[in-house]
Amino acid sequence: MNTTGSNGVMQNAAAVYEKSRASFNNFKAWVQLDSTHLSDGRQLAVKYFTVAVILFFAQILFGLLAATQFIFPGFLYEILDFNVNRMIHINAMIVWMLFGFIGSVYWFLEDESGAEIVGLKLGNIAFWVFTGAVTLVVLVYLLVQIGPGKDSSLWFINEGREYIEAPRWADIGIVVVILIFFYNVVATFSKGKWSGIAGVLTLDLVALAGLYLAGMFYMTNITHEQYWWWWVIHLWVEATWEVLVGVIMAWSLMKLLGVRRKIVQTWLYIEVALMFGSGILGLGHHYFWIGTPEYWLTVGGFFSALEPIPLVAMVVHAVYDAGTHAFKNGNHPALAWIIAQAFGNFFGAGIWGFMHTLPQINIFTHGTQWSASHGHLAFFGAYATINIAFFYLAIQQWRGNVWMGGGSQNAWRWKWALGLLNGGVLGMTIALLIAGYEQSFIERAVEGSTWGGYFTAQNHPSFQHAMGWRLFFGCMTLTGFILLVWDLLTIGKGETRKAPAIIEN
Amino acid sequence: MNETPLWASESFWKKMAIWVTAGSFLILVVLTMDSLSKTNAGSKRVPAYTVINKKIDYQYDKTLHKSMPIIGENEFLFGKEYTEEEARQWVDLGKKTTQAKNCMNCHTLLGNGAYYAPDLTKAWLDKGWISRDMREDMMVKFLMDPESNARTYGSNRKMPNLDITEQEAKGIIAFLKWMSSIDTNGFPYNFKTIEAEE
Numbered sequence: 001m002n003t004t005g006s007n008g009v010m011q012n013a014a015a016v017y018e019k020s021r022a023s024f025n026n027f028k029a030w031v032q033l034d035s036t037h038l039s040d041g042r043q044l045a046v047k048y049f050t051v052a053v054i055l056f057f058a059q060i061l062f063g064l065l066a067a068t069q070f071i072f073p074g075f076l077y078e079i080l081d082f083n084v085n086r087m088i089h090i091n092a093m094i095v096w097m098l099f100g101f102i103g104s105v106y107w108f109l110e111d112e113s114g115a116e117i118v119g120l121k122l123g124n125i126a127f128w129v130f131t132g133a134v135t136l137v138v139l140v141y142l143l144v145q146i147g148p149g150k151d152s153s154l155w156f157i158n159e160g161r162e163y164i165e166a167p168r169w170a171d172i173g174i175v176v177v178i179l180i181f182f183y184n185v186v187a188t189f190s191k192g193k194w195s196g197i198a199g200v201l202t203l204d205l206v207a208l209a210g211l212y213l214a215g216m217f218y219m220t221n222i223t224h225e226q227y228w229w230w231w232v233i234h235l236w237v238e239a240t241w242e243v244l245v246g247v248i249m250a251w252s253l254m255k256l257l258g259v260r261r262k263i264v265q266t267w268l269y270i271e272v273a274l275m276f277g278s279g280i281l282g283l284g285h286h287y288f289w290i291g292t293p294e295y296w297l298t299v300g301g302f303f304s305a306l307e308p309i310p311l312v313a314m315v316v317h318a319v320y321d322a323g324t325h326a327f328k329n330g331n332h333p334a335l336a337w338i339i340a341q342a343f344g345n346f347f348g349a350g351i352w353g354f355m356h357t358l359p360q361i362n363i364f365t366h367g368t369q370w371s372a373s374h375g376h377l378a379f380f381g382a383y384a385t386i387n388i389a390f391f392y393l394a395i396q397q398w399r400g401n402v403w404m405g406g407g408s409q410n411a412w413r414w415k416w417a418l419g420l421l422n423g424g425v426l427g428m429t430i431a432l433l434i435a436g437y438e439q440s441f442i443e444r445a446v447e448g449s450t451w452g453g454y455f456t457a458q459n460h461p462s463f464q465h466a467m468g469w470r471l472f473f474g475c476m477t478l479t480g481f482i483l484l485v486w487d488l489l490t491i492g493k494g495e496t497r498k499a500p501a502i503i504e505n
Numbered sequence: 506m507n508e509t510p511l512w513a514s515e516s517f518w519k520k521m522a523i524w525v526t527a528g529s530f531l532i533l534v535v536l537t538m539d540s541l542s543k544t545n546a547g548s549k550r551v552p553a554y555t556v557i558n559k560k561i562d563y564q565y566d567k568t569l570h571k572s573m574p575i576i577g578e579n580e581f582l583f584g585k586e587y588t589e590e591e592a593r594q595w596v597d598l599g600k601k602t603t604q605a606k607n608c609m610n611c612h613t614l615l616g617n618g619a620y621y622a623p624d625l626t627k628a629w630l631d632k633g634w635i636s637r638d639m640r641e642d643m644m645v646k647f648l649m650d651p652e653s654n655a656r657t658y659g660s661n662r663k664m665p666n667l668d669i670t671e672q673e674a675k676g677i678i679a680f681l682k683w684m685s686s687i688d689t690n691g692f693p694y695n696f697k698t699i700e701a702e703e
Contacts, residue, residue, distance in 0.1 A: 222614065
């Protein structure tokens with residue numbers, strides 16, 4: 001009985017395997033992507049991009065589930081509770097952006113250094129280890145969800161700390177993977193040639209990897225724990241990630257528009273000075289209310305108020321360069337997303353951050369939907385956009401450097417994807433901002449932040465309406481995403497014209 | 506004539522980037538050492554864990570223009586006075602449990618986390634526990650069986666059952682009581698505690 005049973009299972013498994021192999025082959029025949037167009041290094045980059053797109057989908061999907069629970073609290077109650085959905089929503093985001101950044105760096109590493117990637121095999125192993133670990137972590141999030149109040153829960157299930165929930169074993173894995181990536185970057189530049197871009201990138205990666213260590217310790221004292229936790233979160237997303245984006249942007253402006261190296265590198269140094277000059281001590285705006293001394297109100301308020309300045313510089317840089325080159329470029333969707341990045345970063349991270357960064361207003365907005373509003377526009381504007389630009393750069397080369405112009409037959413797809421994604425995220429941002437205003441007034445200022453006050457604000461019609469609009473714009477974002485994937489898989493298919501050569505001037 | 510002015514030269518900005526970054530980081534390190542030493546458990550801003558043996562309140566100070574934690578006479582938790590080490594163990598169990606149960610992805614702690622459920626910074630002092638006599642018992646029951654003891658305030662949003670044991674529930678309460686005694690520079694503003702007169 002048992003043997004026949006297991007035989008049956010084996011046969012079924014084999015059939016499923018055959019079937020999925022056949023459909024994968026059909027898919028490959030349909031997309032007509034030719035990997036011989038890519039160097040080995042770039043083939044590694046597109047692996048990272050592929051996983052990034054899948055995780056981007058997970059981010060949107062679990063965001064929509066959580067958004068639905070705000071309107072129908074009984075939805076998936078005790079099956080996939082809000083905390084699980086929200087954790088996967090934000091973790092998928094952090095990880096897909098990291099995958100995108102690593103992919104982007106691998107994408108330009110050989111071009112920038114003039115040498116082949118030194119540890120390509122190691123890089124490939126790291127990719128599969130990273131992807132496998134992420135899959136396992138997400139499965140545990142979904143199936144195990146929580147554990148008892150013991151160290152083992154923090155080591156193997158989740159650490160319960162917003163953004164860096166990954167269990168401790170995965171933390172160690174992430175550090176190893178980042179170190180392999182770092183080795184590849186440094187060794188490849190050492191073998192080829194160094195440049196200003198290479199130097200900034202290397203130092204930034206040292207900081208990025210080193211800072212992660214600050215978040216890998218358990219502490220009973222919540223003030224100390226949140227102190228180090230912000231070292232990771234803030235100094236990643238408001239300092240080292242921004243500089244990394246500056247590096248990626250510098251390289252892509254040279255390639256897309258033919259901007260001279262001297263110009264992009266000078267701008268890069270200015271951006272680093274302004275970014276680290278404001279962002280490092282701007283960390284203080286997270287130290288207003290966690291028990292830390294009062295001087296942080298002044299230090300954090302002052303320096304974080306300066307944080308938009310480098311973002312203005314980045315807008316000027318991107319728009320001015322595009323303008324002086326009369327927008328002549330070889331990849332229209334990529335340039336459109338680069339411009340979206342410049343403005344999205346400035347508005348999302350700069351303006352939306354500035355609006356509630358001073359302690360006099362932050363005491364009312366801290367921990368309300370105001371933060372969620374800022375988070376949505378900032379992460380999308382600063383980081384999602386530049387990764388999407390690189391997806392387009394990659395797909396163009398994958399098809400053999402074909403023409404990708406705004407006038408092409410199916411160009412409506414990328415234009416609509418661009419519009420729907422940006423419109424969807426902006427719509428969510430505005431809806432959440434309205435909810436945040438309402439909470440700040442009613443829950444915080446009037447009701448004094450009690451549980452009763454919290455729910456008075458949550459039950460208010462303007463909050464409820466805002467949650468409805470947020471879900472609506474979330475669906476719009478999903479539509480834009482689906483269109484984006486369709487476009488990425490089809491753009492340039494059957495196109496025979498080559499992209500025009502961009503000459504540095 | 507064609508010389509690049511200093512403000513536009515690559516090498517000037519390269520040096521600037523290095524000095525500004527190094528300088529800012531150095532200041533951050535100094536401030537970090539100072540902040541950590543001023544926020545050890547047992548400092549003025551972050552009380553020792555034995556504060557769970559005391560009555561805690563949070564009152565508006567007219568001269569400072571903000572609310573400050575007030576630590577009063579003895580008010581034992583679960584009717585027992587704890588030693589330094591016992592108190593630390595209770596708070597530690599509670600803190601670890603809040604992480605293992607992923608509380609932070611619905612609630613905020615010190616204002617940080619998610620926004621699906623109320624802030625826990627001063628949860629120990631919340632009027633929602635009706636009176637000081639009922640508070641401990643209500644909190645244990647709520648944490649162990651939040652479905653039957655739901656506190657939805659008309660929102661239909663219920664905390665799910667997180668398999669919290671009685672021991673863990675008591676730990677969480679000790680942690681919340683200790684956290685409510687931290688000097689948070691007046692956050693949250695205008696908070697009226699369970700002790701406040703109507």
